[in-house]
Amino acid sequence: MQRLLILIILLFIVSCGGQSKEELLLEGNRLSAEGNFRGAVVLYKNALEKDVNYLDARIGLAEAYLSSENFDRAEKEFQKVLLQNPSQTDLLLKLAAIYINQKLPEKALLELDKYHSNNHETVESLVLYGRAHGASGDIDSAEQFFKKALQLDSTAIDPRLNLAKVYLQKKDFVIAKQYLQEAISIDNKLIEAYYLLASIETRQGNREAALTAYSNIIQVDAKQLQAIYMSGILQMDLGDMAAAQASIDKLLSSFPDRSDGSRLNGFLLYRQEKYEEAKIALEDSLKKQQHLLSYFFLGLSYYGLENYEIALNQFQKALDLNPSFERARILVSMTLLKQKRLDDAIIEVQKVLRTNPDNAYAHNILGSAYLADGQYDQGMAELETATDLDPDLADAHLKRGIFHLAKGQGAEGEADLVKAVDAAPEVLNGRLMLVTHYLRQKNYSAAVQSLQDGMDGSKADALLNNYLAAAYFSQKKPVQALAALEKAKQANPDYLTPYFNLASYYASQSNYEKAIAEYYQVISADSKNLRALLGIAALYNVQGKVSDVDKMYGQIEATGTESGFVAAAQYQLKKKQTAEALAIVDRGLQSFRDSMPLLELKGGLHLQQQQWDDAETAYIELSGVSAERGNNLLVRLYLSSGQSAKADKLISEVLSSDGDQEYPYLLSSLFLAGQEKKQEAVKILQQGIATVPHPLRLQMQLARTFEQDDKSQLAEQLYQRIIQSAPRFAPAYSALGFLKESHGDKGAALEYYKSAIKFDNKSTSALNNLAYLLMDNFGEEEEALNYAMDAYRLQPNDPRIMDTLGYALIKNGRAEDASNLLEKAHDLLPGVAAVTLHLAMAKIETGEDSIAKGLLEEVIASGDKSELQQAEELLNTL
Known part of the structure; x- marks a missing residue:
């Protein structure tokens, strides 16, 4: 095959020999227009062999290199053109674009300056100026040039697209979308703008808007595979399975040789619990391309068919492709639990935790395995770790269900083991272990019966009703589940877990009013419950009820807790209400005079407003609580406010009073180094090393100072001496x-x-x-x-x-x-x-x-x- 290709190229080159340079140029232009830049390059080069000064061929060659993104060669050819014809200053713009692509913004700016010395500003030149500044990290200047280009031509699209990208970088999605929508109003077939718009909507969680953007792309070009695929994903997420099926059909018909259509079809069928059909679609996908998620969902489909051994095999194939694929490893553990192979299940989930010790689900599964194996202490420890890592895990339990994760039953809930045990660990007994086993086996009637048999009218019924609610949620019986949670509240009104569970369920159903009502019941029992108060504030925020959010943060402050004051102040800070944030901090400090977070927050707020004296007062108070932290911030304050004499005085005072400690010398050296007084910094560190009993931090700082002064050999020698004196440092x-x-x-x-x-x-x-x-x-x-x-x-x-x-x-x-x-x-x-x-x-x-x-x-x-x-x-x- 390679010999044949070489022969074709040779014949092509030989055939060019009999053509004139004009014919070669015309043929090169034709190939270039068709996108065959390699062929065009050959023709242009042949034309130049006939006449090295043939300018049109040289320009064509440069353009072909540029179009094929061979920037180095394109640059050389454009430079040759300019040598032949210096009057073609438009080529300076080409060179600027090349330099931007070569990550050489300074050279691009030089070419643009040359262009503007002989030419008027154009939209193209201003956009290139903007891109060059953006490439050099000067986003604000880039923005100004793009806006200037837009002023030059209010209908121009390129400046709008670049401005959208600038605001995307600034995370100002509102303005970014505005520019994209303007561009689309000028050209409603602008695919790049639609993709950018879809990415913004997706990042903001606006799935319907993102779907609209992808639909617009498909209207412009029905062969845009990525847009069709993403449309199918979003349609499934939005619950429009008919539309998702239409997207799948389009992929299958338009791209029959690719695996995307059959893979997406498998995902859809799995979500519809059509496990047999999903299995067929995913197996078809895997014939065309090995894919991690295809094996994963194939395993889930076999799991749904209760063919656990084959499910295990598919999850293992996913792990063969990627041994670190956590979800597959977790499903292996879940499958082994189904097979009652508890020891193997524990080993597999521990592999996940060795590489990701913060995986809350893995801890939860490990806890479940230990409980099922009768290792109650270990099980409870793992479940508690799970909720420490993910406080929202209870909500996830209700919405998805840890034991039914592999089934993909997102609307089902399960027993909130962690919260239940935290509330009443003394009732964790064999009955609950049996119920847990029944729930894992989907033997819901047995689970319900066991729970009902255990109820005796005591407060412990609250916990049992929580489990009962989980069993009903698993059977898609939300009415009975909600009734069970209400009974849990009646059995023990002080047991707050059912309130939070109900609030989470209602919130998941977008029934915000009922969710808020549950949180208020928590507050009626515990008026200082920050979790409930913050939950209400979050729900009001989701609904856009700004005034209600404000009131709620007032209540959060009114709890009188240190955390409440900090949360309320930070909320005001986010709103850029610095004065109100300061007032809250001051009120908090009346109750918590020695609060480090409040004092540091107060100093920072004053510093933002350049209220140097007030910031100084706050940091002086902080230094009374933590001398090192407070004095460190004071030195920074003095330096930023131009009060170096005060910094010097403070350091002298600290040295005289705490001269047997390390941090005064560290402060002093950092201050001197900041003033470019490196020799004095070295001397103060050496003084500290001679004075402080164990000056390891000072020796380290001295070595770093040597490094900063390009004295690497001295630094290395000092590090080695530190190791000799402290081999375990x-x-x-x-x-x-x-x-x-x-x-x-x-x-x-x-x-x-x-x-x-x-x-x-x-x-x-x-x-x-x-x-x-x-x-x-x-x-x-x-x-x-x-x-x-x-x-x-x-x-x-x-x-x-x-x-x-x-x-x-x-x-x-x-x-x-x-x-x-x-x-x-x-x-x-x-x-x-x-x-x-x-x-x-x-x-x-x-x-x-x-x-x-x-x-x-x-x-x-x-x-x-x-x-x-x-x-x-x-x-x-x-």
Whole structure:
């Protein structure tokens, strides 16, 4: 085949030999117009062999390279054209576009400046200016250039699309949508605008609006596979199974050789509980393409048919494709539970928890297995861990049901084991274990009978009625389930779980008024119950009842609890009501004078308003509670407000009073380093090292100071001396690892990070850095995931650790889990290109190409050179 291709090319080249340069140019132009750029390149080159100065052929060659995204060669050819004909200044715009794509925004700006020195501003040139500024990270300037282009031509589409992308990056979805809708009103066949619009609506949870956008894409181009596929998914989510079937039929007829249609058909049939038909569709899908989710849903279908051994086999095939696919592993454990293979079930779910110790469902399943095995203490410990990790798990129980997860019965509930046991652990006995077993086996009549037999008119009936409600929910009998929950309330009005369960059920049915009424009953029993108060506030917020939300946060403050004051102040801060937030903090401090969160919040609020004196007062009070924290914030305050003399004085006072401690010297060195007084910083650290009995932190800071001053050898020597004096001091190993990694010695870095973890398995920096190093340099994705998971378990709110874990999950084929985590990291670090790129990678893996496209465009617009190439390569695959 390869020889034949070479022969065809040779014949093609030979045939060109007899044509004139004009004929070659015309033929090249024809091929280029048809999108055959490789063929066009050959013809243009042949024309130039006949006449090296043939300008039209040179321009054609440059354009062909540009259209095929061979930017390096396109640049060289355009430069040759300009040498031949410097008057063709329009080519400067071509060069600017090339430089933007090459991640060279500064060179692009130079070309644009040259263009504007001889030409008037055009929409194209202004848009390129905007794109170049966006690529360099100057989003505000980019926005101004796009707006200027729009002023030049109010009907232009390109500026609107770019402005939409800018506001997407700023997470201002309202304005982004406005520009997209304007673009669509000008050209209602603008597919790119519809995809962007669909991605925004999806991110905002507006499934119907997203579906409308995909429908518009299909109207423009009926062969847009991604739009058809996503329409089918959304139609299923919205419960419109007939429309979903129509989308499936369209995929099957338009793309018969692809697996997408039969896979989506399998998903639909499974949701309709047509397990036999789903099995056939999914097996057909797998004949065309091996796919993780096809095996997974095939396993679920066999599970629904109660053919547990084959179900187990399909889940295992999914795990063969991706050993880290948590959902498949959990379903393996659930299937083994069905088969009463309790030991095997426990082993499988423990594998999940080894890599993801924060998986609430896995803890819940493990607890259930232990309970079924009679290991009550272990079972209860696991169930309590599950609800600690996910406080909303009770709501999930009611809506989906942990024991029936594999059945996909999203509307069914189950017994709220955790909340029940927390409320009345003394009644956890053999009867409840038997009921749990019946529920797992779907023997609902036996479960109901056992629960009713156990009721004796005591307060313990409240717990039993909770289980009874679960049994009824499992049978799709919500009327009886709700009645059981009401009886639970009557049996023990002080047992609050039924109220919360009822509130969760009503909220899931969008019956907000009834849900709020249940929360109010909780409040009547416990007026300071923050969970109920915050639940009401959240429901009012969903309904857009701003004034009611305001009133509720007033009640939250009125609880008089420290957490209540903090929550109420933070709510006002979100509303940008700084004065009111301050007033709440002050009221809270009247009751909690030594509250660190309230004092720090107060100082921060004053700092926002540049009220330096008031901020200083707050931080001085904080230093009385925590000297190190308060004084640290005071030094930062003085530096930011230009009061370096005060900072200097404070440090002198701290040194004189606490000179035998480390932190005064640390504060002083950081202050001096910030003023570029590195030698003085070194001296104060050396003074502290000579004074403080155990100056490890000071020695570490001195070594870091050496690093910052490009004295890596001195830094390394000091780290080594620290290790000699304190062989188990993990931070020194971690710092050495980072130093070695930054100088390209990856092997040494690996060993130092591992040593740091050996002596301190809670060293998040070492865990995080080691995970990244293993992924990017040693190809040890599974081992990297373990370290990243450990780091995340220790610092679950650190967005950079979230990013590392998300990236590790992608590398291990767990894109869906990665997507959830990376969305949080992206929200916390919206301007960090690496985080945005990783989220885009996850979205590509989960099939959300339109969202991925928007994210990749954010990366490209950021101008981060370390991420641009990969972002562009991924974007070209979509």
